Amino acid sequence: xxxxxxxxxxxxxxxxxxxxxxxxxxxxxxxxxxxxxxxxxxxxxxxxxxxxxxxxxxxxxxxxxxxxxxxxxxxxxxxxxxxxxxxxxxxxxxxxxxxxxxxxxxxxxxxxxxxxxxxxxxxx
Numbered sequence: 001x002x003x004x005x006x007x008x009x010x011x012x013x014x015x016x017x018x019x020x021x022x023x024x025x026x027x028x029x030x031x032x033x034x035x036x037x038x039x040x041x042x043x044x045x046x047x048x049x050x051x052x053x054x055x056x057x058x059x060x061x062x063x064x065x066x067x068x069x070x071x072x073x074x075x076x077x078x079x080x081x082x083x084x085x086x087x088x089x090x091x092x093x094x095x096x097x098x099x100x101x102x103x104x105x106x107x108x109x110x111x112x113x114x115x116x117x118x119x120x121x122x123x124x
Contacts (some may be wrong), residue, residue, distance in 0.1 A: 002026040002098040002113045009118030014088055018120060022079040022096030030054075030074040033099040035111055036081045036093035038120075045095070045108055049081060053102035061106075086122045091116040 008020040020036070028093060035050035049070040051058045058070050069082040097111035105111075 002029060004031070004041065004096045004098060004113060004115035006094065006096045006115045006118040009094060009120045012086055012120045014122055014124050015084065016086055016122075017082070018053070018086065019094075020081040020094055020118060020120075022084065022095075022108075022115060024077045024079065024098065026077075027088060029077050029098075031102060033102055033104050034072060034079045035096060035097045035105070036070060036079075037108060037111075038090070038094045039117075040089075040092040040098060043092075047106040047108070048094070050099075050104040050106060051079070052104045057104055059104045059106055083120075088122045088124045089110045091122050092120060093122050094117075095096075 003025045005023045011056045013087045033052050036048040037045050039045040049060045051070045055072045072079045096112035096115040
């Protein structure tokens with residue numbers, strides 16, 4: 001089992017940046033893919049980015065390509081999401097999630113482990 005705790009959320013003006021972090025515990029961390037998802041009030045949870053177990057490949061939602069960057073440090077059991085040029089419509093709770101295999105994936109159904117989320121608010 002993997003336990004996940006997100007941090008780094010907060011209030012930022014439109015066009016600003018935030019860096020989210022996810023601290024993981026569990027001896028299998030380096031053998032599983034990780035992902036970031038977000039959920040705004042009244043909306044379904046949506047895929048943001050994912051990264052393979054070794055960090056050699058990653059996937060991004062079309063809406064964040066070129067602005068967000070996912071990374072991981074397996075030696076420190078951490079995953080990060082660098083978010084640049086943030087937009088007000090991206091205000092949401094951002095969740096870190098762990099998959100059960102090594103390949104990056106985009107469906108919430110493929111992630112059995114989830115953190116509690118961290119709030120990101122983008123003001124105009």
